[in-house]
Amino acid sequence: MTTSEPRPAGGRHFEPDLRSMTRITLRPIASPMPLGFYTVAIASVLVACFQLGVFPETAGRAVALAILPAFVLQLLVGVLAFGARDVLAATLMACFSGMWLAAALVLALQPPGGTRVLGVLNAVFALFALLMASVAGRKRALWCVLCAAVPRFSAAALAGLTGVSWAATLSGALGLLLAAVAMYTAFALMLEDMRGVEVLPIGRSGPAHHAVEGELSVQLRDIERQAGVRRTL
Template sequence: MSTATPATDGSEDPAALPGRRFEPDLRSMTRINLRPIASPMPLGFFTIAIASVMTGCLQLGIFGEQARTAVAFTVLPAFVLQLLVSFLAFGARDVIAATLMAVFAGSWLPYSLIMISGAADGLKVLGVFNLALLCFGALMSAVTRPKRALWLVIAVSLPRWAATGLAGITGAEWLTRTSGALGLVVALVAMYTAFALMLEDMHSEEVLPIGRGGPAHAAVEGDLGVQLRNLERQAGVRRTL
């Protein structure tokens, strides 16, 4: 990962003049400082895949009811791993990926704790919680479309959150089975996305298609001038968030 910081030469900034909009060419005024950060997104997607397989197998009845606690302990590390991914994504200034991974991390923790503790009405509470995640996912899908890898994982997660939420509230067995099957679909999509991103990082080019568009495509395929566009308005450069 890298960050770009505009250097100052002591001259008056034309952009500061009232009533005047000025877009300077920042390339000659920029210093590149490399950070020792690799992309954390493959780890995040692989974590989603593995945790979704475990919970999906439980919902499909592949694991018996007595395996609830064991599955919960297996899923619990996903909270730590995806929280780590979120911290690294914030450091890489990718607020969309960081927010998504943080919320995914927050979804695994209550699931694990409720399954381990066997809290009263735990499934119903998790049902409402998943419907809240459904609302979050619907909003996130509107802003992640250029980042097709994230968008696709959210798109397949939406029906699963809906099925899990309704299953928890109504107790309908067929909804639980549907949620389990959708969980395996989420796992397949997340696994493919993680593998594609790892190949891309190794070869420094897209190997498997992940459908980037707009700014996300320009971030990978564009030159330095594209990366510096609107730099003065980026978080960490502008005065306030």
């Protein structure tokens, strides 16, 4: 004689506790985010110095060649972040990669109307960064970089579309601010990875905080709904 399991009141179905059946496979991959943030910082400093007049106007092609590697490095960071299932970081790094490539090509080739086209591209990227910042609040490292990127690319868009000199100067100053924020974030993440604890504060909260400070049971919560586990994305 067999008996069926009792059903909860109201006919609702509750999934069993799957933690005892869960297996975790670790990939031999380090966090790519310090590299991504350092690349943002270095490329931003080069472009900012050009906008502020530290380099002569004839140095546009040299600046383009110097920031071109940022395209490759941030594309690599984006690919690795997608593999780590961090969609926010991957999307941001991949888009930064495209921006550096576009800026390098326009500076190097000087096509007719390139400045205005780059101005429109900067405006769209500033809007994208604003939308990203609105959903990245719990990942404070990304959020801080995005908050610094929005005014920088907005000023760059204004400079490209209007051609006024003060907008280019403002963009350069904000580019140095973006570089400082990205450099601090990269250094903080590297120290945390090397020492195993948070050394410099980066303001994690919510799931990002629990990923570092929480127990394993917190990490397994809602795992059946995560990408790569559920059937469709």
